[in-house]
Amino acid sequence: MPAARRMILGLNVLGVGQRPAAWQSETLEPTAFIDRDHWVRVAREAERGLLDALFLADQPWLADPSGRPAGALEPTVLLAAVAAHTEQLGLVGTLSSTYNDPVELAARVLTLDHLSGGRAGWNVVTTASPQVGANFGITDDLDRDARYRRAHAVTDTVERLWLGAGTGAPVVVPELGVDAALTLPRSPQGRPAIVRAGGSAEGRRLAGERADAVFTAEMTLDGALEHYRVVKDHAAAVGRDPDAVKVLPGFALVIAATEREALERYDHWESLAPADYTRDRLSGILGVDVSALDPDAQLPPEIGELPDDPSAFESSLSFRSTTVRFARTHRLTVRQLLRAYGGYGHPIIIGTPEQVADTLSSWFLAGAADGFNLMPDVLPEGLTTLVDEVLPLLRARGLFRDAYEAPTLRGRWAA
Numbered sequence: 001m002p003a004a005r006r007m008i009l010g011l012n013v014l015g016v017g018q019r020p021a022a023w024q025s026e027t028l029e030p031t032a033f034i035d036r037d038h039w040v041r042v043a044r045e046a047e048r049g050l051l052d053a054l055f056l057a058d059q060p061w062l063a064d065p066s067g068r069p070a071g072a073l074e075p076t077v078l079l080a081a082v083a084a085h086t087e088q089l090g091l092v093g094t095l096s097s098t099y100n101d102p103v104e105l106a107a108r109v110l111t112l113d114h115l116s117g118g119r120a121g122w123n124v125v126t127t128a129s130p131q132v133g134a135n136f137g138i139t140d141d142l143d144r145d146a147r148y149r150r151a152h153a154v155t156d157t158v159e160r161l162w163l164g165a166g167t168g169a170p171v172v173v174p175e176l177g178v179d180a181a182l183t184l185p186r187s188p189q190g191r192p193a194i195v196r197a198g199g200s201a202e203g204r205r206l207a208g209e210r211a212d213a214v215f216t217a218e219m220t221l222d223g224a225l226e227h228y229r230v231v232k233d234h235a236a237a238v239g240r241d242p243d244a245v246k247v248l249p250g251f252a253l254v255i256a257a258t259e260r261e262a263l264e265r266y267d268h269w270e271s272l273a274p275a276d277y278t279r280d281r282l283s284g285i286l287g288v289d290v291s292a293l294d295p296d297a298q299l300p301p302e303i304g305e306l307p308d309d310p311s312a313f314e315s316s317l318s319f320r321s322t323t324v325r326f327a328r329t330h331r332l333t334v335r336q337l338l339r340a341y342g343g344y345g346h347p348i349i350i351g352t353p354e355q356v357a358d359t360l361s362s363w364f365l366a367g368a369a370d371g372f373n374l375m376p377d378v379l380p381e382g383l384t385t386l387v388d389e390v391l392p393l394l395r396a397r398g399l400f401r402d403a404y405e406a407p408t409l410r411g412r413w414a415a
């Protein structure tokens with residue numbers, strides 16, 4: 001009998017929690033986001049829950065100092081520190097394919113992979129903002145198509161460098177100026193895992209053709225079902241086993257013993273956040289000044305799922321399209337959308353452990369996901385609740401592991 005299909009569960013760690021005011025938690029020092037002990041505590045808690053991996057975002061830009069600081073440590077350096085204090089947890093760092101050199105990136109992630117015994121993964125993103133290009137001295141207009149062309153070439157090159165590591169056979173890619181071989185031995189897991197995030201049409205193709213997993217943003221079940229099918233179809237179209245690419249939608253979580261307490265918890269953290277925070281996030285994702293919209297009307301019809309010129313749109317297309325679809329599906333006014341928008345492009349579950357387990361199970365069993373990338377509200381306490389209250393429910397339903405199946409990240413995903 002084939003082994004039961006089980007969820008992959010990642011922890012997408014956003015500093016000290018998904019809620020913008022999480023840093024004000026009485027259980028945290030305000031500087032926790034740069035404190036190694038905070039990260040180790042969170043990683044060990046994730047490992048106690050037998051989660052697949054810690055996912056870290058990439059913010060390769062210097063924010064306007066008059067704005068809110070981005071505040072993120074560099075992922076591969078941070079993951080190396082975490083590797084030293086964990087045994088099994090996968091370590092997935094996001095690194096831009098647009099603003100990294102493929103040879104240097106391949107060597108850096110393979111180093112992490114060796115140091116962690118085969119637990120490393122690279123989350124490929126193309127990075128949207130032209131501001132970032134300016135930080136790197138790149139002033140060419142890198143529209144989405146150009147960034148995705150480069151993403152395909154860089155991902156292919158990095159993968160070939162990893163597969164050829166230690167053989168001395170050079171990888172030659174003139175268009176990227178690459179003529180190199182990695183002298184390190186090959187990875188304990190064959191090569192580090194390739195993950196990706198970004199769900200525009202081209203992003204879905206890149207995931208299906210090349211990735212071991214994709215971190216998606218889908219606020220509706222319908223959208224998630226369609227996204228899942230498209231990624232798997234891309235895999236099949238190039239002769240891959242569709243199961244070789246795992247589709248992992250993000251979910252933000254606010255969990256409490258009762259639904260009312262969960263809503264109170266959500267309101268509590270909202271009340272501590274800057275009043276315009278959610279509005280600014282929504283403006284950024286839609287590419288529209290939300291403060292100029294009528295709060296008691298639905299989104300105007302000219303705000304479509306796709307912008308007029310998708311290639312030039314300076315944000316993630318998938319975050320925009322899923323948000324617009326979500327608002328239209330539920331006929332939300334702008335005010336209601338702002339209230340329901342706490343996942344910032346990902347769905348948010350505000351409820352009891354049973355409600356969290358039910359939603360995750362229903363998406364998984366409906367064929368909308370192979371697992372999820374979860375974002376607790378405040379760390380580590382929200383993660384502890386997930387580990388102690390939600391994961392046992394999923395285990396009781398036979399949907400999540402009782403023990404790590406293999407020592408490497410890719411080994412587990414193949415199991």
Ligand SMILES: Cc1cc2nc3c(=O)[nH]c(=O)nc-3n(C[C@H](O)[C@H](O)[C@H](O)COP(=O)(O)O)c2cc1C
Pocket residue numbers: 056057058059060094096125126127128144197198199200201202203204215216217250315316317318319
């Ligand atoms: C779930 C998700 C996570 C992302 N994480 C990052 C990130 O950590 N760093 C980054 O520069 N861009 C990140 N991006 C943005 C993409 O790199 C960028 O917007 C690009 O345009 C691809 O997105 P798209 O295919 O949805 O348009 C993320 C996008 C999604 C959908």
